[in-house]
Amino acid sequence: xxxxxxxxxxxxxxxxxxxxxxxxxxxxxxxxxxxxxxxxxxxxxxxxxxxxxxxxxxxxxxxxxxxxxxxxxxxxxxxxxxxxxxxxxxxxxxxxxxxxxxxxxxxxxxxxxxxxxxxxxxxxxxxxxxxxxxxxxxxxxxxxxxxxxxxxxxxxxxxxxxxxxxxxxxxxxxxxxxxxxxxxxxxxxxxx
Amino acid sequence: xxxxxxxxxxxxxxxxxxxxxxxxxxxxxxxxxxxxxxxxxxxxxxxxxxxxxxxxxxxxxxxxxxxxxxxxxxxxxxxxxxxxxxxxxxxxxxxxxxxxxxxxxxxxxxxxxxxxxxxxxxxxxxxxxxxxxxxxxxxxxxxxxxxxxxxxxxxxxxxxxxxxxxxxxxxxxxxxxxxxxxxxxxxxxxxxxxxxxxxxxxxxxxxxxxxxxxxxxxxxxxxxxxxxxxxxxxxxxxxxxxxxxxxxxxxxxxxxxxxxxxxxxxxx
Numbered sequence: 001x002x003x004x005x006x007x008x009x010x011x012x013x014x015x016x017x018x019x020x021x022x023x024x025x026x027x028x029x030x031x032x033x034x035x036x037x038x039x040x041x042x043x044x045x046x047x048x049x050x051x052x053x054x055x056x057x058x059x060x061x062x063x064x065x066x067x068x069x070x071x072x073x074x075x076x077x078x079x080x081x082x083x084x085x086x087x088x089x090x091x092x093x094x095x096x097x098x099x100x101x102x103x104x105x106x107x108x109x110x111x112x113x114x115x116x117x118x119x120x121x122x123x124x125x126x127x128x129x130x131x132x133x134x135x136x137x138x139x140x141x142x143x144x145x146x147x148x149x150x151x152x153x154x155x156x157x158x159x160x161x162x163x164x165x166x167x168x169x170x171x172x173x174x175x176x177x178x179x180x181x182x183x184x185x186x187x188x189x190x191x192x
Numbered sequence: 193x194x195x196x197x198x199x200x201x202x203x204x205x206x207x208x209x210x211x212x213x214x215x216x217x218x219x220x221x222x223x224x225x226x227x228x229x230x231x232x233x234x235x236x237x238x239x240x241x242x243x244x245x246x247x248x249x250x251x252x253x254x255x256x257x258x259x260x261x262x263x264x265x266x267x268x269x270x271x272x273x274x275x276x277x278x279x280x281x282x283x284x285x286x287x288x289x290x291x292x293x294x295x296x297x298x299x300x301x302x303x304x305x306x307x308x309x310x311x312x313x314x315x316x317x318x319x320x321x322x323x324x325x326x327x328x329x330x331x332x333x334x335x336x337x338x339x340x341x342x343x344x345x346x347x348x349x350x351x352x353x354x355x356x357x358x359x360x361x362x363x364x365x366x367x368x369x370x371x372x373x374x375x376x377x378x379x380x381x382x383x384x385x386x387x388x389x390x391x392x393x394x395x396x397x398x399x400x401x402x403x404x405x406x407x408x409x410x411x412x413x414x415x416x417x418x419x420x421x422x423x424x425x426x427x428x429x430x431x432x433x434x435x436x437x438x439x440x441x442x443x444x445x446x447x448x449x450x451x452x453x454x455x456x457x458x459x460x
Contacts (some may be wrong), residue, residue: 026391069200076207083211087218094222 004135006191017115018147019184021178024115027106030146033154037104038152040099041106042145043090046138047108049119050124053137056120059129069190077120085111106188115144151180227258236274239266251441257282261297265382265435270363291344292380293363294349294370297333299390299451301355303432304403305333321374324410329403332393334377343372387441389414391451394427401449407449 015021018028020121024045042044056077064070089107100107110116119140123133154176163172207380234254241249245266247256256262262370264270264278270290279285310329311320317339320326326335336354348362349369358369360364360383370378389408392402397409410428416419422436423443430452432443 063203067199067203069203072200072204075204079204079211083215086215090215090218092223097224173287175441 007132007135008139010141010191011136012143012146013184013187016143016184016187017118017140019181019186021118022181023118024113024144025177026109027113027146028111028151029177031103031150032108034102034108035149035152035156037102037108038148039098039145040096042148043108044092044103045113045116045144046141048081048084048088049116049141049144050134050138051085052077052116052134053120053123054130055080055084057123057128057133059125063144067192073124074144077117081116081120082111088172109179114142144153147180147184153175154180193404198310206304228282229258230254233257234279236270236281238274242267244446271367272363275365279294291383291431292365293360293383294358294367294378295360295376295381295385295455296334296349296356296358296373296420297379297390297392298332299406299453300328300330300404301332301353302336304406305330306402308432317372318374326375328405330393330395330400332375332391333404334396335375339372339374340369340378343368382434384439385432385437386427386439387437387444387452388430388455389430389432389452391429394429396428400428408447411448411450413427413446413448414452415445417442 010051011017017023018025027041027045031037059080062074085108085180089100092103092107093183098160119137123136127134128136155173158172158176181182230253234250237250237254239250243249243260245253247253247254247262253262253267255413257264264275264282264284264312270278270292275291282374301434306329307327309327309331311323313319315324315337317326317335317337319323320335320337320424325331326333327426328335330391334354336351336355336356338351338356340356341349345366346362346364346370348359348364349356351357356378358378365380367380370376375392379453391400391406391408393404393407395403395407397411400407400409406429408428410430411423412425412430414430415423415425418437419442420436422433422438423430424433425431432452441454444454
């Protein structure tokens with residue numbers, strides 16, 4: 001139980017996928033303009049990361065390893081992630097057309113998001129078992145959502161501030177992201 | 193050797209097939225029906241998003257039309273051409289309720305309404321209106337100098353005795369006269385609307401009476417006799433809702449000044 005908790009906290013805080021590992025920067029910068037969109041995106045990523053970690057682990061253990069086809073790992077994992085993302089897209093289009101429109105191109109881009117692939121591959125590297133894989137994957141998604149929501153709040157506040165002309169737009173966005181990343185380094189050494 | 197190529201290919205192929213079937217099934221099950229008519233109808237709408245139709249902007253109205261939750265006539269801003277196109281797209285008959293014509297909401301011809309001064313300037317309503325609002329005593333009255341006549345490409349408006357009137361059988365609903373009138377007293381009404389309050393004056397009853405014999409004084413007698421409750425008031429001005437009105441004409445008899453008339457009264 002304690003190990004699971006440590007796993008969750010490390011994925012969410014200490015080794016936050018976006019702010020510490022710098023994976024998944026694209027949707028982080030692209031969808032963090034509005035809080036509602038950030039939450040929607042985060043939910044989609046948690047779902048994809050958790051499920052793809054599970055499916056990838058199963059496929060890896062029972063098909064790839066037993067048949068000695070480890071070299072197909074990258075392809076199979078990408079296939080699994082892409083299928084899940086397409087599934088989320090179809091469901092979202094039906095259930096919440098507004099969110100679907102708001103996420104725009106960033107929804108299909110979850111499949112090429114290095115955070116999702118990163119979670120799957122890290123599970124492999126750290127030799128997690130089935131439960132640990134799902135937990136790590138979902139917590140990675142939760143950490144991603146946390147980073148997104150935090151930054152969305154900051155950006156919504158920044159809308160009303162006076163930003164120097166040359167920093168307006170992308171430069172100030174990157175600087176803000178850098179500062180939040182620095183804040184997250186404070187969690188280093190939480191579990192030493 | 194062959195086994196090493198065959199097995200991975202079958203594996204990946206098999207996985208692809210399974211996932212593909214899964215996605216195809218999900219896609220069919222959770223498909224969102226998109227009617228292509230919505231776009232073509234939306235293109236015909238004015239795009240002002242005024243909400244007068246009661247829907248959420250022109251996009252909402254286009255969707256409601258396709259779903260059958262709205263009538264083409266609900267859009268007050270649509271011209272006759274646009275309404276016709278939308279009716280064709282939806283495959284419905286264009287009805288007199290849908291077809292709209294322009295109507296000049298004033299009865300003040302030279303004999304009936306008083307003038308403030310003698311105007312001897314340019315024969316143009318916009319020019320006259322720039323001079324203290326025109327020579328009519330009633331500030332909402334038709335100036336009768338023919339800006340609307342010039343604007344109409346179909347010859348559907350004429351001036352008779354200093355009052356503009358629309359020949360409704362010739363009117364195509366292009367709405368050019370509406371923009372031309374500096375007093376904004378021309379309005380679009382459904383072609384089926386047979387009874388109208390031919391007055392645009394928002395002045396109080398006493399003032400209206402001073403300026404014009406047939407102006408609406410806001411006595412509200414008409415609304416009391418209307419069997420369909422079609423008459424409402426903008427301040428002291430009676431307005432007949434053409435959708436509710438059944439053209440019975442009771443209000444015409446009741447009106448003490450004669451502001452309400454049948455649309456057939458002018459032999460324009």
